[in-house]
Amino acid sequence: MGRHIIKQPNGLYAIWSTIVDNFIMTDATPEEYVDFRIEEETQRIKKDLKEIFEKIEKGERYHHTVYQWEEALKVLEEIHGKEEVNKLLEEVDDDLS
Numbered sequence: 001m002g003r004h005i006i007k008q009p010n011g012l013y014a015i016w017s018t019i020v021d022n023f024i025m026t027d028a029t030p031e032e033y034v035d036f037r038i039e040e041e042t043q044r045i046k047k048d049l050k051e052i053f054e055k056i057e058k059g060e061r062y063h064h065t066v067y068q069w070e071e072a073l074k075v076l077e078e079i080h081g082k083e084e085v086n087k088l089l090e091e092v093d094d095d096l097s
Contacts, residue, residue: 005033 004016008026013033015025025036055062067075077085 002017002019003024004018006014006016008014010027012027012029013025014023015028015033016022017024025033028036052062061068073085073088076088
């Protein structure tokens with residue numbers, strides 16, 4: 001684990017990073033640290049999803065098991081039948097109207 005939560009003598013918390021061997025936060029309440037971590041994770045998720053959408057827009061697969069639209073429809077039909085495919089296509093078509 002790259003971070004350790006340390007209770008300070010004043011009752012608040014410090015966050016020690018083993019990556020930089022220094023404190024990255026001091027005098028934090030638990031809620032402040034939670035908010036800090038949520039913001040970090042939000043930024044990481046946004047970055048990851050931006051990269052995924054960029055690959056999709058280029059027509060690339062972002063993972064070897066990811067289907068393209070037509071491939072997914074074939075699997076849907078194999079597993080759930082043509083009616084499910086038709087229902088989906090109607091819904092998608094309605095969304096475009």
